[in-house]
Amino acid sequence: MNQPPNRRILLIDDTPSIHEDFRKILMPDEASTEALDEMESALFGDAAKPQAQAFELHCAYGGEEGLGLLTSAMAQQRPYALAFVDMRMPQGWDGAKTIEELWKVAPDLQVVVCTAYSDYSWDDLLFRLHAHDRLLILKKPFDNIEVQQMANTLANKWDMARRASLQTSQLERLVEERTQALQLEIEERKHLESQLVQSEKLASLGQLAAGVAHEINNPVGFISSNLSTLDGYFKQLQQMLDAYQRSEAHIAEPEHRDPLTALRNELDLDFLKEDIPILIRESKDGIGRVVQIVKDLKNFSRVDNDQTWQFANLQQGIDSTLNIVASELKYKADVIKHYAPLPEIECLASQLNQVVMNLVINAAQAMGPERGTITISNGVEGEHVWLEVADNGCGIAPDTVQKIFDPFFTTKPVGEGTGLGLSLSYGIVKKHRGDISVSSELGKGTKFRVVLPIRQTAA
Secondary structure, X not given: OOOOOOOEEEEEOOOHHHXXXXXXXXXXXXXXXXXXXXXXXXXHXXXXXXXXXXXXXXXXXXXXXXXXXXXXXXXXXXXXXXXXXXXXXXXXXXXXXXXXXXHHHOXXXXXXXXXXOOOXXXXXXXXXXXXXXXXXXXXXXXXXXXXXXXXXXXXXXXXXXXXXXXXHHHHHHHHHHHHHHHHHHHHHHHHHHHHHHHHXXXXXXXXXXXXXXXXXXXXXXXXXXXXXXXXXXXXXXXXXXXXXXXXXXXXXXHHHHHHHXXXXXXXXXXXXXXXXXXXHHHHXXXXXXXXXXXXXXXXXXXXXXXXXXXXXXXXXXXXXXXXXXXXXXXXXXXEEEEOOOOOOEEEOHHHHHHHHHHHHHHHHHOOOOOOEEEEEEEEEEOOEEEEEEEEOOOOOOHHHHOOOOOOOOOOOOOOOOOOOHHHHHHHHHHHOOOEEEEEEEOOOEEEEEEEEEOOOOOO
Protein backbone atom coordinates (compact mmCIF):
# COMPACT_ATOMS: atom_id res chain seq x y z
CA MET A 1 0.00 0.00 0.00
CA ASN A 2 2.97 2.38 0.61
CA GLN A 3 4.83 1.69 -2.65
CA PRO A 4 6.31 4.72 -4.47
CA PRO A 5 4.43 6.07 -7.52
CA ASN A 6 4.99 4.15 -10.74
CA ARG A 7 6.66 6.50 -13.27
CA ARG A 8 7.80 3.79 -15.70
CA ILE A 9 6.75 4.40 -19.31
CA LEU A 10 7.13 2.17 -22.38
CA LEU A 11 7.41 3.79 -25.84
CA ILE A 12 6.87 1.61 -28.93
CA ASP A 13 7.51 3.46 -32.20
CA ASP A 14 9.55 2.61 -35.32
CA THR A 15 10.77 6.21 -35.79
CA PRO A 16 14.03 7.11 -33.94
CA SER A 17 13.23 10.83 -33.89
CA ILE A 18 10.04 10.14 -31.94
CA HIS A 19 12.15 8.43 -29.28
CA GLU A 20 14.35 11.52 -29.00
CA ASP A 21 11.32 13.79 -28.68
CA PHE A 22 9.83 11.69 -25.88
CA ARG A 23 13.14 11.63 -24.02
CA LYS A 24 13.34 15.43 -24.16
CA ILE A 25 9.75 15.80 -22.97
CA LEU A 26 9.66 13.15 -20.26
CA MET A 27 13.34 12.98 -19.23
CA PRO A 28 14.78 16.52 -19.70
CA ASP A 29 18.42 17.32 -18.84
CA GLU A 30 18.94 18.48 -15.26
CA ALA A 31 20.97 21.51 -16.49
CA SER A 32 18.13 22.85 -18.61
CA THR A 33 15.70 22.23 -15.77
CA GLU A 34 17.87 24.18 -13.36
CA ALA A 35 18.15 27.04 -15.85
CA LEU A 36 14.38 27.20 -16.19
CA ASP A 37 13.99 27.12 -12.40
CA GLU A 38 16.47 30.04 -12.02
CA MET A 39 14.66 32.07 -14.69
CA GLU A 40 11.30 31.38 -13.01
CA SER A 41 12.73 32.36 -9.62
CA ALA A 42 14.03 35.61 -11.01
CA LEU A 43 10.70 36.46 -12.58
CA PHE A 44 8.31 35.28 -9.89
CA GLY A 45 10.36 35.18 -6.71
CA ASP A 46 11.80 32.36 -4.61
CA ALA A 47 8.49 30.70 -3.72
CA ALA A 48 9.05 26.97 -3.52
CA LYS A 49 7.17 24.82 -5.97
CA PRO A 50 6.60 21.06 -5.80
CA GLN A 51 9.15 19.04 -7.70
CA ALA A 52 7.57 16.63 -10.19
CA GLN A 53 8.91 13.10 -9.99
CA ALA A 54 10.99 12.03 -12.97
CA PHE A 55 9.75 9.46 -15.46
CA GLU A 56 11.65 6.31 -16.40
CA LEU A 57 11.32 5.83 -20.15
CA HIS A 58 12.07 2.55 -21.98
CA CYS A 59 11.95 2.45 -25.78
CA ALA A 60 11.23 -0.26 -28.37
CA TYR A 61 11.14 -0.02 -32.19
CA GLY A 62 8.48 -2.67 -32.77
CA GLY A 63 5.60 -4.48 -31.12
CA GLU A 64 7.50 -7.73 -30.55
CA GLU A 65 10.41 -5.88 -28.91
CA GLY A 66 8.01 -3.87 -26.73
CA LEU A 67 6.25 -7.05 -25.63
CA GLY A 68 9.64 -8.47 -24.63
CA LEU A 69 10.39 -5.42 -22.46
CA LEU A 70 6.97 -5.60 -20.85
CA THR A 71 7.23 -9.34 -20.14
CA SER A 72 10.67 -8.87 -18.55
CA ALA A 73 9.40 -5.99 -16.43
CA MET A 74 6.44 -8.03 -15.18
CA ALA A 75 8.74 -10.92 -14.30
CA GLN A 76 10.87 -8.51 -12.24
CA GLN A 77 7.69 -7.14 -10.61
CA ARG A 78 8.49 -3.69 -12.02
CA PRO A 79 5.46 -3.07 -14.24
CA TYR A 80 4.99 -0.14 -16.62
CA ALA A 81 2.25 2.32 -15.75
CA LEU A 82 1.55 3.28 -19.37
CA ALA A 83 2.70 2.78 -22.93
CA PHE A 84 2.77 5.10 -25.92
CA VAL A 85 2.20 2.92 -29.01
CA ASP A 86 2.54 4.03 -32.64
CA MET A 87 -0.35 2.78 -34.77
CA ARG A 88 1.56 2.30 -38.05
CA MET A 89 4.70 0.13 -37.85
CA PRO A 90 5.12 -1.53 -41.28
CA GLN A 91 7.97 -3.91 -40.28
CA GLY A 92 5.92 -5.95 -37.75
CA TRP A 93 2.80 -5.79 -35.68
CA ASP A 94 0.66 -2.74 -36.12
CA GLY A 95 -0.49 -0.75 -33.09
CA ALA A 96 -3.77 -2.65 -32.59
CA LYS A 97 -2.05 -6.06 -32.61
CA THR A 98 0.69 -4.74 -30.29
CA ILE A 99 -1.83 -3.41 -27.78
CA GLU A 100 -3.73 -6.72 -27.81
CA GLU A 101 -0.53 -8.62 -26.98
CA LEU A 102 0.54 -6.10 -24.31
CA TRP A 103 -2.79 -6.40 -22.51
CA LYS A 104 -2.52 -10.19 -22.46
CA VAL A 105 0.53 -9.76 -20.21
CA ALA A 106 -0.52 -6.60 -18.31
CA PRO A 107 -4.30 -6.06 -18.44
CA ASP A 108 -4.13 -2.88 -16.33
CA LEU A 109 -1.57 -1.11 -18.57
CA GLN A 110 -2.71 2.37 -19.63
CA VAL A 111 -2.16 2.95 -23.38
CA VAL A 112 -1.87 6.04 -25.56
CA VAL A 113 -2.22 5.50 -29.32
CA CYS A 114 0.15 7.78 -31.26
CA THR A 115 -0.94 8.35 -34.86
CA ALA A 116 -1.20 10.89 -37.64
CA TYR A 117 -3.56 8.67 -39.57
CA SER A 118 -4.77 5.15 -39.06
CA ASP A 119 -6.12 2.14 -40.86
CA TYR A 120 -8.80 1.97 -38.13
CA SER A 121 -11.41 4.47 -37.15
CA TRP A 122 -11.42 5.36 -33.46
CA ASP A 123 -14.74 3.56 -32.96
CA ASP A 124 -13.43 0.45 -34.73
CA LEU A 125 -10.30 0.49 -32.54
CA LEU A 126 -12.30 0.80 -29.33
CA PHE A 127 -14.62 -2.01 -30.45
CA ARG A 128 -11.71 -4.30 -31.32
CA LEU A 129 -9.78 -3.69 -28.12
CA HIS A 130 -12.78 -3.48 -25.70
CA ALA A 131 -10.96 -0.93 -23.57
CA HIS A 132 -12.64 2.45 -23.39
CA ASP A 133 -11.22 3.04 -19.90
CA ARG A 134 -7.56 2.27 -20.68
CA LEU A 135 -7.06 3.82 -24.12
CA LEU A 136 -6.40 7.41 -25.26
CA ILE A 137 -5.31 8.85 -28.61
CA LEU A 138 -2.46 11.31 -29.25
CA LYS A 139 -2.49 12.94 -32.68
CA LYS A 140 0.79 13.67 -34.43
CA PRO A 141 2.36 16.16 -34.45
CA PHE A 142 1.80 16.28 -30.70
CA ASP A 143 2.27 19.07 -28.20
CA ASN A 144 4.91 18.64 -25.47
CA ILE A 145 2.60 19.80 -22.68
CA GLU A 146 -0.09 17.41 -23.90
CA VAL A 147 2.39 14.50 -23.68
CA GLN A 148 3.44 15.55 -20.16
CA GLN A 149 -0.15 15.89 -19.04
CA MET A 150 -1.07 12.48 -20.43
CA ALA A 151 1.96 10.87 -18.82
CA ASN A 152 1.25 12.44 -15.41
CA THR A 153 -2.49 11.77 -15.52
CA LEU A 154 -2.24 8.16 -16.69
CA ALA A 155 0.60 7.32 -14.29
CA ASN A 156 -1.50 8.70 -11.42
CA LYS A 157 -4.51 6.80 -12.72
CA TRP A 158 -2.48 3.56 -12.76
CA ASP A 159 -1.35 4.20 -9.18
CA MET A 160 -4.90 4.89 -7.99
CA ALA A 161 -6.15 1.75 -9.73
CA ARG A 162 -3.37 -0.25 -8.09
CA ARG A 163 -4.23 1.11 -4.63
CA ALA A 164 -7.91 0.44 -5.23
CA SER A 165 -7.11 -3.08 -6.34
CA LEU A 166 -4.96 -3.68 -3.27
CA GLN A 167 -7.66 -2.28 -1.01
CA THR A 168 -10.26 -4.42 -2.75
CA SER A 169 -8.06 -7.51 -2.42
CA GLN A 170 -7.49 -6.75 1.25
CA LEU A 171 -11.21 -6.19 1.75
CA GLU A 172 -12.01 -9.44 -0.06
CA ARG A 173 -9.46 -11.25 2.10
CA LEU A 174 -10.97 -9.77 5.26
CA VAL A 175 -14.47 -10.65 4.07
CA GLU A 176 -13.33 -14.20 3.27
CA GLU A 177 -11.64 -14.55 6.67
CA ARG A 178 -14.73 -13.20 8.40
CA THR A 179 -16.96 -15.49 6.33
CA GLN A 180 -14.85 -18.49 7.29
CA ALA A 181 -14.94 -17.40 10.92
CA LEU A 182 -18.72 -17.04 10.73
CA GLN A 183 -19.05 -20.47 9.12
CA LEU A 184 -16.95 -21.99 11.87
CA GLU A 185 -18.99 -20.09 14.44
CA ILE A 186 -22.24 -21.33 12.86
CA GLU A 187 -20.98 -24.92 12.79
CA GLU A 188 -19.83 -24.65 16.39
CA ARG A 189 -23.15 -23.11 17.37
CA LYS A 190 -25.02 -25.94 15.64
CA HIS A 191 -22.83 -28.46 17.44
CA LEU A 192 -23.45 -26.77 20.79
CA GLU A 193 -27.18 -26.53 20.10
CA SER A 194 -27.22 -30.23 19.22
CA GLN A 195 -25.43 -31.03 22.48
CA LEU A 196 -27.82 -28.76 24.37
CA VAL A 197 -30.86 -30.49 22.86
CA GLN A 198 -29.35 -33.86 23.70
CA SER A 199 -28.61 -32.75 27.27
CA GLU A 200 -32.15 -31.40 27.65
CA LYS A 201 -33.54 -34.72 26.40
CA LEU A 202 -31.40 -36.57 28.92
CA ALA A 203 -32.34 -34.22 31.76
CA SER A 204 -36.11 -34.32 31.15
CA LEU A 205 -36.13 -38.03 30.45
CA GLY A 206 -33.94 -38.63 33.49
CA GLN A 207 -36.60 -37.13 35.74
CA LEU A 208 -39.26 -39.29 34.08
CA ALA A 209 -37.08 -42.38 34.30
CA ALA A 210 -36.41 -41.86 38.00
CA GLY A 211 -40.15 -41.78 38.71
CA VAL A 212 -40.91 -44.74 36.45
CA ALA A 213 -38.08 -46.80 37.95
CA HIS A 214 -39.35 -46.10 41.46
CA GLU A 215 -42.96 -47.00 40.59
CA ILE A 216 -41.99 -50.20 38.77
CA ASN A 217 -39.44 -51.36 41.30
CA ASN A 218 -41.92 -52.17 44.08
CA PRO A 219 -44.38 -54.38 42.12
CA VAL A 220 -41.53 -56.04 40.28
CA GLY A 221 -39.92 -56.83 43.62
CA PHE A 222 -42.90 -58.65 45.09
CA ILE A 223 -43.71 -60.40 41.78
CA SER A 224 -40.16 -61.73 41.68
CA SER A 225 -40.41 -62.78 45.32
CA ASN A 226 -43.78 -64.45 44.74
CA LEU A 227 -42.48 -66.36 41.74
CA SER A 228 -39.59 -67.70 43.78
CA THR A 229 -42.02 -68.74 46.56
CA LEU A 230 -44.41 -70.26 44.01
CA ASP A 231 -41.55 -72.23 42.51
CA GLY A 232 -40.76 -73.68 45.96
CA TYR A 233 -44.44 -74.45 46.66
CA PHE A 234 -44.82 -76.27 43.36
CA LYS A 235 -41.80 -78.42 44.07
CA GLN A 236 -43.47 -79.44 47.32
CA LEU A 237 -46.77 -80.11 45.52
CA GLN A 238 -44.90 -82.11 42.94
CA GLN A 239 -43.51 -84.34 45.66
CA MET A 240 -47.06 -84.85 46.96
CA LEU A 241 -48.40 -85.60 43.46
CA ASP A 242 -45.66 -88.13 42.90
CA ALA A 243 -46.56 -89.80 46.19
CA TYR A 244 -50.27 -89.91 45.21
CA GLN A 245 -49.34 -91.38 41.82
CA ARG A 246 -47.28 -94.11 43.46
CA SER A 247 -50.11 -94.87 45.88
CA GLU A 248 -52.63 -95.10 43.05
CA ALA A 249 -51.19 -98.42 41.90
CA HIS A 250 -51.77 -99.93 45.35
CA ILE A 251 -55.53 -99.20 45.47
CA ALA A 252 -57.22 -102.58 44.96
CA GLU A 253 -60.81 -101.45 44.51
CA PRO A 254 -61.47 -100.43 40.91
CA GLU A 255 -64.32 -98.13 41.97
CA HIS A 256 -61.74 -96.05 43.87
CA ARG A 257 -58.73 -96.44 41.54
CA ASP A 258 -60.39 -95.94 38.13
CA PRO A 259 -61.84 -92.43 38.84
CA LEU A 260 -58.39 -91.24 39.98
CA THR A 261 -56.75 -92.62 36.86
CA ALA A 262 -59.41 -91.06 34.63
CA LEU A 263 -59.00 -87.66 36.33
CA ARG A 264 -55.19 -87.80 36.00
CA ASN A 265 -55.49 -88.56 32.30
CA GLU A 266 -58.15 -85.89 31.79
CA LEU A 267 -55.99 -83.19 33.45
CA ASP A 268 -52.86 -84.49 31.70
CA LEU A 269 -51.04 -84.34 35.00
CA ASP A 270 -47.73 -85.48 33.51
CA PHE A 271 -47.73 -82.51 31.09
CA LEU A 272 -48.60 -80.06 33.87
CA LYS A 273 -45.74 -81.33 36.00
CA GLU A 274 -43.34 -80.61 33.09
CA ASP A 275 -44.85 -77.34 31.86
CA ILE A 276 -45.44 -75.49 35.14
CA PRO A 277 -41.70 -75.32 36.06
CA ILE A 278 -40.98 -74.05 32.53
CA LEU A 279 -43.62 -71.32 32.88
CA ILE A 280 -42.26 -70.30 36.26
CA ARG A 281 -38.69 -70.19 34.91
CA GLU A 282 -39.72 -68.07 31.88
CA SER A 283 -41.65 -65.73 34.16
CA LYS A 284 -38.61 -65.35 36.40
CA ASP A 285 -36.46 -64.63 33.33
CA GLY A 286 -38.97 -61.99 32.21
CA ILE A 287 -38.97 -60.39 35.64
CA GLY A 288 -35.18 -60.47 35.59
CA ARG A 289 -35.27 -58.55 32.32
CA VAL A 290 -37.65 -55.99 33.84
CA VAL A 291 -35.31 -55.67 36.82
CA GLN A 292 -32.40 -55.00 34.44
CA ILE A 293 -34.42 -52.36 32.57
CA VAL A 294 -35.28 -50.70 35.87
CA LYS A 295 -31.61 -50.78 36.80
CA ASP A 296 -30.74 -49.16 33.46
CA LEU A 297 -33.40 -46.53 34.07
CA LYS A 298 -31.98 -45.78 37.51
CA ASN A 299 -28.48 -45.51 36.03
CA PHE A 300 -29.83 -43.35 33.25
CA SER A 301 -31.53 -41.04 35.72
CA ARG A 302 -28.45 -41.11 37.97
CA VAL A 303 -30.44 -41.97 41.06
CA ASP A 304 -27.67 -44.15 42.44
CA ASN A 305 -24.96 -41.53 42.62
CA ASP A 306 -22.97 -42.58 45.64
CA GLN A 307 -19.75 -43.26 43.74
CA THR A 308 -16.66 -41.18 44.35
CA TRP A 309 -14.29 -39.73 41.77
CA GLN A 310 -10.89 -41.36 41.79
CA PHE A 311 -7.91 -41.94 39.52
CA ALA A 312 -8.17 -45.23 37.65
CA ASN A 313 -6.48 -47.11 34.83
CA LEU A 314 -8.82 -46.95 31.84
CA GLN A 315 -6.96 -49.73 30.04
CA GLN A 316 -7.46 -52.17 32.92
CA GLY A 317 -11.13 -51.27 32.91
CA ILE A 318 -11.36 -52.08 29.20
CA ASP A 319 -9.73 -55.47 29.70
CA SER A 320 -11.93 -56.38 32.67
CA THR A 321 -15.02 -55.39 30.69
CA LEU A 322 -13.90 -57.57 27.77
CA ASN A 323 -13.61 -60.50 30.15
CA ILE A 324 -17.17 -59.94 31.35
CA VAL A 325 -18.61 -59.89 27.81
CA ALA A 326 -16.36 -62.66 26.50
CA SER A 327 -19.29 -65.05 26.07
CA GLU A 328 -21.13 -62.43 23.99
CA LEU A 329 -18.12 -62.02 21.70
CA LYS A 330 -16.93 -65.61 21.50
CA TYR A 331 -18.96 -66.70 18.48
CA LYS A 332 -19.34 -63.32 16.76
CA ALA A 333 -16.06 -61.42 16.50
CA ASP A 334 -12.33 -61.35 17.14
CA VAL A 335 -11.06 -58.49 19.29
CA ILE A 336 -7.92 -56.66 18.14
CA LYS A 337 -6.24 -54.31 20.62
CA HIS A 338 -4.12 -51.31 19.64
CA TYR A 339 -3.14 -49.99 23.06
CA ALA A 340 -0.87 -47.08 23.88
CA PRO A 341 0.45 -46.24 27.36
CA LEU A 342 -2.19 -44.20 29.20
CA PRO A 343 -1.99 -42.12 32.36
CA GLU A 344 -4.52 -42.77 35.09
CA ILE A 345 -7.57 -40.54 34.69
CA GLU A 346 -9.92 -39.03 37.25
CA CYS A 347 -13.25 -40.73 36.72
CA LEU A 348 -16.11 -42.90 37.92
CA ALA A 349 -14.50 -46.13 36.79
CA SER A 350 -17.56 -48.40 36.93
CA GLN A 351 -19.56 -46.00 34.78
CA LEU A 352 -16.83 -45.84 32.14
CA ASN A 353 -16.74 -49.65 32.17
CA GLN A 354 -20.44 -49.55 31.40
CA VAL A 355 -19.74 -47.29 28.41
CA VAL A 356 -17.11 -49.72 27.10
CA MET A 357 -19.48 -52.65 27.62
CA ASN A 358 -22.27 -50.94 25.67
CA LEU A 359 -19.98 -50.07 22.77
CA VAL A 360 -18.43 -53.54 22.55
CA ILE A 361 -21.76 -55.39 22.78
CA ASN A 362 -23.26 -53.09 20.13
CA ALA A 363 -20.28 -53.82 17.88
CA ALA A 364 -20.74 -57.58 18.37
CA GLN A 365 -24.46 -57.37 17.62
CA ALA A 366 -23.74 -55.40 14.42
CA MET A 367 -21.95 -58.41 12.89
CA GLY A 368 -23.62 -60.32 10.10
CA PRO A 369 -23.67 -64.09 9.65
CA GLU A 370 -19.90 -64.15 9.18
CA ARG A 371 -17.43 -63.70 12.02
CA GLY A 372 -16.26 -60.09 12.25
CA THR A 373 -13.57 -57.98 13.85
CA ILE A 374 -13.76 -55.46 16.68
CA THR A 375 -10.77 -53.13 16.98
CA ILE A 376 -10.17 -51.27 20.23
CA SER A 377 -7.64 -48.42 20.16
CA ASN A 378 -6.62 -45.74 22.62
CA GLY A 379 -4.12 -42.92 23.02
CA VAL A 380 -3.29 -39.56 24.55
CA GLU A 381 -3.86 -36.09 23.03
CA GLY A 382 -2.63 -33.26 25.25
CA GLU A 383 -4.72 -33.19 28.43
CA HIS A 384 -7.14 -35.84 27.14
CA VAL A 385 -7.21 -39.58 26.49
CA TRP A 386 -9.24 -41.16 23.72
CA LEU A 387 -10.80 -44.55 23.09
CA GLU A 388 -12.12 -45.95 19.80
CA VAL A 389 -14.27 -49.06 19.29
CA ALA A 390 -14.53 -49.94 15.59
CA ASP A 391 -16.26 -52.87 13.89
CA ASN A 392 -16.59 -54.13 10.34
CA GLY A 393 -20.27 -54.94 10.73
CA CYS A 394 -23.36 -53.83 8.86
CA GLY A 395 -22.95 -50.09 9.53
CA ILE A 396 -25.61 -47.49 10.30
CA ALA A 397 -27.73 -45.53 7.82
CA PRO A 398 -27.00 -41.75 7.71
CA ASP A 399 -30.51 -40.80 8.90
CA THR A 400 -30.19 -43.23 11.80
CA VAL A 401 -26.78 -41.91 12.93
CA GLN A 402 -28.44 -38.62 13.93
CA LYS A 403 -30.70 -40.48 16.40
CA ILE A 404 -28.21 -43.01 17.72
CA PHE A 405 -27.86 -41.34 21.15
CA ASP A 406 -31.58 -40.64 21.61
CA PRO A 407 -33.07 -42.43 24.63
CA PHE A 408 -35.11 -45.55 23.76
CA PHE A 409 -34.02 -45.38 20.10
CA THR A 410 -32.87 -48.81 18.88
CA THR A 411 -32.41 -50.56 15.55
CA LYS A 412 -32.70 -53.99 17.17
CA PRO A 413 -35.85 -56.13 16.91
CA VAL A 414 -38.55 -55.71 19.52
CA GLY A 415 -37.54 -57.39 22.76
CA GLU A 416 -33.81 -57.37 22.00
CA GLY A 417 -32.88 -53.83 22.98
CA THR A 418 -34.14 -51.11 25.30
CA GLY A 419 -32.53 -48.20 23.44
CA LEU A 420 -30.92 -47.00 26.67
CA GLY A 421 -27.35 -48.25 26.17
CA LEU A 422 -25.98 -45.47 23.96
CA SER A 423 -28.01 -42.69 25.58
CA LEU A 424 -26.73 -43.87 28.96
CA SER A 425 -23.18 -43.93 27.56
CA TYR A 426 -23.68 -40.40 26.19
CA GLY A 427 -24.77 -39.17 29.61
CA ILE A 428 -21.82 -40.80 31.36
CA VAL A 429 -19.29 -39.32 28.93
CA LYS A 430 -20.84 -35.85 29.26
CA LYS A 431 -20.78 -36.25 33.03
CA HIS A 432 -17.03 -36.75 32.66
CA ARG A 433 -16.81 -33.52 30.61
CA GLY A 434 -15.87 -35.61 27.60
CA ASP A 435 -17.19 -36.16 24.10
CA ILE A 436 -18.54 -39.20 22.23
CA SER A 437 -18.99 -39.32 18.46
CA VAL A 438 -19.83 -41.90 15.83
CA SER A 439 -18.91 -42.38 12.17
CA SER A 440 -20.43 -45.15 10.09
CA GLU A 441 -20.88 -46.39 6.55
CA LEU A 442 -23.46 -48.95 5.48
CA GLY A 443 -21.90 -52.29 4.66
CA LYS A 444 -18.46 -51.30 5.98
CA GLY A 445 -18.79 -50.75 9.70
CA THR A 446 -19.03 -48.27 12.54
CA LYS A 447 -16.55 -46.47 14.79
CA PHE A 448 -17.29 -44.84 18.13
CA ARG A 449 -14.76 -42.39 19.58
CA VAL A 450 -14.73 -41.30 23.22
CA VAL A 451 -12.52 -38.41 24.41
CA LEU A 452 -12.07 -37.85 28.16
CA PRO A 453 -10.10 -35.30 30.18
CA ILE A 454 -7.30 -36.73 32.31
CA ARG A 455 -8.23 -34.55 35.29
CA GLN A 456 -11.70 -33.44 36.41
CA THR A 457 -11.11 -29.92 37.71
CA ALA A 458 -14.76 -29.45 38.65
CA ALA A 459 -15.41 -32.98 39.93
